[in-house]
Structures are given as structure tokens and as C-alpha cells.
Amino acid sequence: MFQFYGTTWYDNNHNNVTEVIHVSELIENRLETENTNERTGELHIREAIQYILDHYQEARLSLFENHKMGNHVRSIFKDIIINEANLNQDHLYIKGSVGNGRWAEIPWISIFNRDITTTATKGYYIVYLFKADMSGVYISLNQGWTYFKEKYQTKLGRKKIRTTANIIQKKLNFTPDHMTTEAITLGGQGWLAEGYEKGHIFGRFYSADNLPSSKELISDLKELLITYKEIEYMIGERTLEQFNDYLLLSDDGQFLEEEQQQEEDFQNRVQSILDEKVKKAEKNSMEDIETEDTPLPKPEPVIDQTQKERWPRDAQVAAKALRLSKFKCAFDETHVSFTSKVTGERYLEVHHLVPMKYQRNFNVSLDRASQLLALCPTCHRQIHHGTDEDKESILRKLFDDRHEKLKAIGIEINLDELCQMYGIEK
Secondary structure, rough: OOOEEEEEEEEEEOOOOOOOOHHHHHHHHHOOOOOOOHHHOOHHHHHHHHHHHHHHHHHHHOOOOOOOHHHHHHHHHHHHHHHHOOOOOOEEEEEEEEOOOOOOOOOOEEEEEEEOOOOOOOEEEEEEEEEOOEEEEEEEEEEEEEHHHHHHHHHHHHHHHHHHHHHHHHHHOOOOOOOEEEOOOOOOOOOHHHHHHHHOEEEEEEEEEOOOOOHHHHHHHOOOOHHHHHHHHHOOOOOHHHHHHHHHOHHHHHOOOOHHHHHHHHHHHHHHHHOHHHHEEEEEEEHHHOOOOOOOOOOEEEEOOOEEEEOEEEEEHHHHHHHHHHOOOOOOOOOOEEEEEOOOOOOOOEEOOOOOHHHHOOOOOOHHHHHEEEEEHHHHHHHHHHHHHHHOOOOOOOHHHHHHHHHOOOOOOOHHHHHHOOOOOO
């Protein structure tokens, strides 16, 4: 039995070189073999990677068409990964590339979950990315840059793709051993190389001078496949666009109702918008603040993991409503609260009088300052969790104060209908 180190095979006792076989010669022999099992039988993933690192730059000096390096990446390397990691091709799609019509700066081989994506331009996937100088290769849980570039344009797209990577890193429960969130650097000149770098979520770098054993390489891949499966679960029945929109809600200053963490983040974001620096920056735009609301069309919903429609709330709109309240509780101006560390004002929370979850029932937006109320923390909890009698008492006062403003922004509703929305039995 022989064991492989660098480009040489040693016996199990590590004493004497029993046979010298260069990876390039082994690859050459396999390239001439048609049968898939025979073609990969003597090769392992470590040798397959080493061959690319050793010979790709040389290959780029040759004609692209029908070059053996292309066959190695697209076929041999692919078959080795499938066989050694025992990948289910009904569920996973594996593809390697050295370029399309000309040599790629960054050769790669990707493992795609067919239920998520089958292209490197969008979605989430695992990919082996070789550095441009062939000094090493990354295994990376990555995402398609082209999608962000086309949707947001280059500058904003860079920010959005990094945001999704950061959010997913925090949401994942399983972090593979040896994997880090450390940025990857491919040393490429093109926008595709930058896209791979920006889209990186988790991964590991393998130096050309110190490649791990094939066993360790496959172990890393299998662990990363577990993490990849978790992303599939997070996406659920949503489209990729729906999932990314959901992830980017808070980055866009929008938050969902009925989720405790989202509620806390929403109230915190509203407070931060009212920071003294922001207020100074907006000092010259008070006319906009005082302008009466007008009806706006119903927004598009966000789809959650269970395919349920959810309606986002804009923290900027809420901050405007809080400023207009002059930091007084809408139910009782005499109610006191602690002082906010962020704003230096009385701490109040923003509440939609007509709950956002009923947005589907209205043809106009419910996320308008005219129907947003500043409440002290006690009143805010009471209107959600108090007795029916207490909730009705608060709603009656708030509805009487805001009824005309609701009509002005196109929200037609009476008190009985509003009480029903809060689950008040009469």
C-alpha cells in the first residue's frame, strides 16, 4: 500500500521511496481512458487538485480548445468528487469550468443543490476556487454575484451581497470544522473574481505547498454540504429572490410584525434614526416632516419560509411618526417613561393602529405616519396583551383621535372592525 505526498508515493513505513509517480503522468494515463470508473480509480481529490495547481498556468499558454486541462476540470475532477464524497446527482449538480471559449482567470468546480440553483450566477452553492497565481485553492460556500450586480448595480450590489453573507453566517447553526468566515482573496483582475470574494460565506484555504490528505479534503466537503443543506431549509418554498429580499429587510430599514426579534430590531432602528447626528442632518428638511400623508399604493409582500405573505415596516416612516409625536404617549400624554440613551428623549415605541398583518385587506399602504402611534412601553404592551376591556379602552381613544387621518390616507375602517383585528370579543 502506498501513500501520496506532494508528487511522490511512499511506503507505509515512510522509510524508502518505493515508486515515483508524478501526478501529471497519472493524469495523462487517465485522460486516455474512456471508462469513468477506470479513469478515476487511481486518482483521489488531492492529486486532482495538485494537478491543476501545478499545470494550469502552463495550460493557459496553450490553445484552449480540446486541451486536456479542460477535460480534467470538467470531467475527471468532477467524477472524483462525486465518487469520493458519494454525492447524489439527483439532488446535486456538479460542474467544473476553465472558461468559455478562452481560459478563465479563476478555474472552478461547483456543487449546486438542484432545488436552489444550477448556475454560479445566482443562488447559493459550494465551489472550489483556484487562486489566479495557483498558490492555493479555496473551498467556499458562496453565492451568485451576477444576481446582485444586475438587481442593484455594481456599487450597491457589493454591499448587498456582503450583507446576505453576514446574515447567513449568523443564522447558520452548524459551522464546519476548519472553516472560517475570513475573506478570500483570489488575486484576480476581473469582476468575476471580485464577485466570488464578495459572495463568500464560509470556507477554507488550501495552500499549494501543503495540501491536506484526500480524506481531510472530502471530510471538509461533507461538512460544508451539511451547512449547505441548512440553507436549503432556510429558503423553504421561497424563490431565491424572495429569500434574499427577506434577508435584506433590516438592511433596507424594514422589519416584519409578529416576530419578537424583528420587533426589537425595528424599535431600535427607529431610535437610532432619531440620533442627534441624524436630527441635525435633517434640520433643514422639517417641511417634509410636517407634510400631511397622502394615500400610497399597497406594497409588495415579503414571503417567509412557510410561504406566508408578510408586510414590512419602514423604520424611516416610524421615525417620522415618533418625531411628530413630540415624544408624548398617544393614549395619555402624562404617561412617563425612561429616557432613551440614544435620543435623550422620553423612550416611546411605535405602533401601527391598523395592524400590518391586515395589509392584504387594503388597497393602500398601512405603513404611513398618519396611522403610526407613539406609545409608552406600558400602553404598547397593554394594547397587545391586555384584557379585552383594557384594549378596547385604548383603541377607542386612539381611533377617535386618528379616524380622520386614516380616511385621508385611504384607510376606511370603523371601530368594531378595528376591535375584531385585535381579537376583542363583544
